[in-house]
Amino acid sequence: MNHVLAQLNFGLDGATGIAVGIVLIIPLFVAFLVLMHFLLLWIPAYMASADVSFTSLIGMSLRRVPTGTIVTAKIMARQAGLNIDQDSGISTERLEAHYLAGGDVNNVLQAIIVANRAGINLDFDRAAAINLAGRDVLDAVRTSVSPRVIDCPELGQSQKTVLSAVALNGIELLIRVRVTIRTNLEQLIGGATEKTIIARVGHGIISAVGSSTSHLDVLANPDSISTVVHGRGLDVNTAFEIVSINIVSIEVGENIGARLQIAQAEADTRMALAVAESRRAVAIALQQEMTAELMLQRAHMVAAEAEIPAALAIALRAGQYFAKDTPDTLENQAERKAFSLRIAR
Numbered sequence: 001m002n003h004v005l006a007q008l009n010f011g012l013d014g015a016t017g018i019a020v021g022i023v024l025i026i027p028l029f030v031a032f033l034v035l036m037h038f039l040l041l042w043i044p045a046y047m048a049s050a051d052v053s054f055t056s057l058i059g060m061s062l063r064r065v066p067t068g069t070i071v072t073a074k075i076m077a078r079q080a081g082l083n084i085d086q087d088s089g090i091s092t093e094r095l096e097a098h099y100l101a102g103g104d105v106n107n108v109l110q111a112i113i114v115a116n117r118a119g120i121n122l123d124f125d126r127a128a129a130i131n132l133a134g135r136d137v138l139d140a141v142r143t144s145v146s147p148r149v150i151d152c153p154e155l156g157q158s159q160k161t162v163l164s165a166v167a168l169n170g171i172e173l174l175i176r177v178r179v180t181i182r183t184n185l186e187q188l189i190g191g192a193t194e195k196t197i198i199a200r201v202g203h204g205i206i207s208a209v210g211s212s213t214s215h216l217d218v219l220a221n222p223d224s225i226s227t228v229v230h231g232r233g234l235d236v237n238t239a240f241e242i243v244s245i246n247i248v249s250i251e252v253g254e255n256i257g258a259r260l261q262i263a264q265a266e267a268d269t270r271m272a273l274a275v276a277e278s279r280r281a282v283a284i285a286l287q288q289e290m291t292a293e294l295m296l297q298r299a300h301m302v303a304a305e306a307e308i309p310a311a312l313a314i315a316l317r318a319g320q321y322f323a324k325d326t327p328d329t330l331e332n333q334a335e336r337k338a339f340s341l342r343i344a345r
Contacts, residue, residue: 041071050074051084056092063096070095073109080113090124103131111137115185118145122185133189140239144183147243150194152177152201162251163202165209170257173215175250177205177226180243184235191239201245204229215252222247 045052052074060067073095074084083089090109099105108127115122122141130137153160162174179201184191208225212218218225226245235242 041067045071045075048075048078050078051086052092060092060096063100065096065099069099069105073105076109076113080116082112082116094124094128098128098131101128101132103128107131107136107138111141114138114145115141120144120185126185130185130188135188135239137188140183140185140188143181143240144185147180147182149178149180150198152179152198152205154195154198162249163205164253165206166256167209167212167215167218169214170255170260171215172253172256173209173218173250174253175205175209176248177201178246178248180246181235181240182243184239184241187237188239192237193239196238197235197240197242200234201229201242204232204234205247219250219252222250 041057042052042054044050050071052071057067057071060070070092074090074092077084077090084091086093090112095105098108108124108131111127111131112122112124115127118141120141127137130140153163155161162176165173165175167173179197181194181197205225208228209215209218212225226247230242230245
């Protein structure tokens with residue numbers, strides 16, 4: 001090492017020459033490491049015909065794009081037989097742009113490869129749009145290839161584990177349903193999620209059971225309910241396609257109709273008692289009024305009876321009171337006149 005530094009002395013003294021040599025060697029060593037880093041990325045890409053230029057690697061590094069991720073994605077796409085042309089295929093620039101937009105390059109490439117193997121038409125633009133929309137495009141493609149089974153109601157997400165539906169005869173049925181769904185890649189962007197499917201299926205099951213005349217009809221042929229619900233197009237404007245709706249279990253619950261009738265009868269009884277109590281209160285009030293009126297009339301009668309002696313006295317003074325059977329003779333007339341004069345005095 002000292003020998004090399006001595007050769008780089010350039011006529012300077014020993015210490016100064018060594019310092020200058022170190023200053024020159026360190027940048028060269030760093031440049032060598034950088035070159036080796038890009039070579040270790042470029043050589044596999046070149047051997048796989050992944051169409052990744054050396055200058056593009058340097059540009060991605062300057063733009064803070066993970067070169068290893070892009071190179072791996074290009075090699076993966078090339079080995080899978082995808083179109084990686086610069087003009088119409090999955091080019092390096094398109095992968096870099098997707099990464100800078102916040103997308104997951106590996107997720108998109110894996111989804112495209114799985115879709116290509118399964119015979120599903122999924123180009124890079126649609127896969128990138130789905131990924132940027134916040135959806136897991138790889139999981140969506142896998143669900144499209146292998147349909148997923150979800151429970152209705154969704155277990156673990158709510159306290160209810162069964163759907164409660166009441167037939168027209170008032171009998172409650174406790175139903176568990178499993179729905180098989182497949183991802184609809186055409187409507188994955190902007191389409192409703194699994195929760196919408198669960199809500200629609202639950203509403204359809206409750207509505208179908210509610211329109212049944214008797215719960216025995218549902219117990220006898222539960223497939224008719226699932227067939228009716230499946231035919232209503234519950235997957236419209238959703239990100240999934242309903243493959244099938246299967247009723248797992250049906251249990252008979254309470255007699256809701258009888259309970260409602262009992263509650264209605266109790267309410268009617270309370271209302272009738274309230275009306276009767278109101279009428280009784282009115283009758284009692286009227287009785288009290290009549291009693292008061294009777295007492296008032298009695299008071300009037302007593303007052304009138306009290307005026308009788310005074311009236312008799314006045315009649316006697318006026319000489320107008322005499323016995324009905326007394327003959328009206330001159331002698332009697334004289335006596336009445338004399339009596340009247342005595343009273344007048």
